Amino acid sequence: MKAIKYIFLLLCMMLASCTGNWQRWVDASDDEVKIIRYDEVMDDFVSLNSYSALQRLNTEFSLQTSMLIENVLAIGDVQDPGIDRKLRAFYQDSIVQSLYAEVRRQYGDLEPEEEQLTEVFAALKKADTSFVVPCIYAQVCALNESIVISDSVIGVGLDKYLGADFPLYKDYYYSYQRRSMERDQIVPDILFYYLGDLYGAHTSRTLLQRMVTAGKIHWIISHLLKKPLYEEMNFTGERRAWCISHEKQVWNWLKENDMLQTTDWARIREFMDPREYTVFFGTGSSDQLGLWLGGQIVDSYMKHHKKAQWQELLHLHPDTIYQNSGYNP
Known part of the structure; x- marks a missing residue:
């Protein structure tokens, strides 16, 4: 019985944490979608060895960091001793750093995507009152999953949308795979995987x-x-x-x-x-x-x-x- 109570309490704490993030990611009016730049927080941790950035990764973005370490990168368990050093070393790899550099160059902001999603989610909420507007964050996934979903939390790997002609892609992907690795595919991909998860x-x-x-x-x-x-x-x-x-x-x-x-x-x-x-x-x-x-x-x-x-x-x-x-x- 104590174990059950502990699990229930833990779930409540996780839900409260996600809800807290939700309020920070969405405009106070609950109408304007904001994509959190988790990738920039990670960049501060890796490039500057910032302790405050590490704290944010482990507290404010604990769910996202756990998903990244355990599911996307698959480099260990978030509770493993020394996992922070392992994570930083992973992102210091020269190939990953080249991806980060291109993400910085191409994605100074995500306003076009935020505007599109704001309009679309408003239409979906009007059509279905039970529709939950997801929390969306950007990350560099090291060419792993383009889109990751956990309930109503969505992660977008910006390094998978650098353009079909991005030189590094040609070393890893066939032309038929690269055709969807364009910026204009971000919003359609978010919608396809999220709506597919919700409706069928x-x-x-x-x-x-x-x-x-x-x-x-x-x-x-x-x-x-x-x-x-x-x-x-x-x-x-x-x-x-x-x-x-x-x-x-x-x-x-x-x-x-x-x-x-x-x-x-x-x-x-x-x-x-x-x-x-x-x-x-x-x-x-x-x-x-x-x-x-x-x-x-x-x-x-x-x-x-x-x-x-x-x-x-x-x-x-x-x-x-x-x-x-x-x-x-």
């Missing part, structure tokens, strides 16, 4: 369900950001042209080969993840064909239900969307 990722098991869920989230984001769906899903140029001309062929192939109901993770990734091409359709084919089709299914649903509002999509199960979409390429 847990209900998707089959390839078809994952296709429709991803399509639903992208359709909503395209509406909120006032962008064409294909552009929001990052299908441009040859990829878009290939998908348009082969859509019927791909859809029929998936049905004929019983792929739509597969739960095989390798097969699902073949159709959902970025890659050079889709192996089942050969060199020159587009990748992420499941994502493309999912977007078209949701778009078809909305066209067949002209009185439906985008807000209704938030809570719709992917099976319901597909069965009532009238999709037939």
